[in-house]
Amino acid sequence: SYPYVFKVIKDVFGVTKEVDHATVKRKYQLVKQVDRVGRMADTLEFSHVALPKARFSQELVDELYKLVPSLLEEDGDDLIIKHLYIERRMVPLNIYLETAEKKDRDDLLEDAVCEYGNAIRELAIANIFPGDMLWKNFGVTRYGRVVFYDYDEIEYMTDCNFRRIPPPPNFEAEMSGEVWYSVGKNDIFPEEFETFLLVSEKIRNAFLRHHADLFDAAFWKQAQESIRRGEVRDFFPYPESMRFCNQFELACER
Known part of the structure; x- marks a missing residue:
């Protein structure tokens, strides 16, 4: 194959x-x-x-x-x-997580969820919103790095309008199952990500430990403001702990 x-x-x-x-x-x-920041296949x-x-x-x-x-x-x-x-070819992230859960490899699950969130953050800072953030649209490389590979719905971050879901006007509206607020073409509600990302208790716990702020519109708005200010961030294709400045005292002094 x-x-x-x-x-x-x-x-x-x-x-x-x-x-x-x-x-x-x-x-x-x-x-x-665009700059794929090592997170787009x-x-x-x-x-x-x-x-x-x-x-x-x-x-x-x-x-x-x-x-x-x-x-x-x-x-x-x-x-x-x-x-x-x-x-x-990569291992689809949804399959990787399912396998980790079945084998009780909480360490692999934790690392993959953490990597997924890091990928989302780095893409956002590079002015890319994935659009469809389902686990299946990301893959795990043979080195354990999570990479986005489905580009049908990507958008520039600066073209998106991130919003909080407004409170329901009354109890009936909340219980009706119908949307009680207007939704524009480019409106995105990060709170809704929980519905399709937190698919099991272990994944929920790992995600909330590392990336709970991705469910808050404030994170996305701050990323947009950073982009509009022209700020340029460095991205590293390895964990922060592996950087020389965190490995060797001499590097830190320099």
């Missing part, structure tokens, strides 16, 4: 997705133009890729013709994909 992932853009998206083929291509191009873009049909199961071929018929051609023994992206 290849140590790579082949990604194609679907012809049709779900009704909840406000994107199309051109939008997704534009997002992937945007990633090429590099993608290689190819056109008219010929692959042996013998390498495809019939189930996969059927699924491709269902989702991306406009991108497919057949030429003899080859299946030609007109446009795709290739990324290095």
Whole structure:
């Protein structure tokens, strides 16, 4: 099996997705133009890729013709994909966390959750909001680093409007299950992240220990203000504890 992932853009998206083929291509191009701060997977873009049909199961071929018929051609023994992206394969973070829980590896779970939050923070400071922050849209490299790899919904931080959910006007509104406040196109409510991130007790505890402030609009607004002031931060692809200034007394003195 290849140590790579082949990604194609679907012809049709779900009704909840406000994107199309051109939008997704534009997002992937945007990633090429920004500082990825070591937290966004590099993608290689190819056109008219010929692959042996013998390498495809019939189930996969059927699924491709269902989702991306406009991108497919057949030429003899080859299946030609007109446009795709290739990324290095990683372990999806949701699967990594599930495996860690099943094996009672609380140390791995804690490290991965901490890494995820650090990735979100570093992307935010670099003016990138992931958009879809589900665990499945992040991967774990062979070195244990958490990296974002799904760019369909990324936005510049400075284009987002981070808000707190206003209190309900009355008890009936709170219990109705309906939204009692207006929501603009670029409005984001960090409090809502808890719903899809804190999926188990262990993950909840680890996340709240390290990154509880990511559920507060104040963190995101402060990051926006820092960007607008033109502040430039350094990013390190290793833990703070590994820096020479924290490893050796002489380095600290200098």
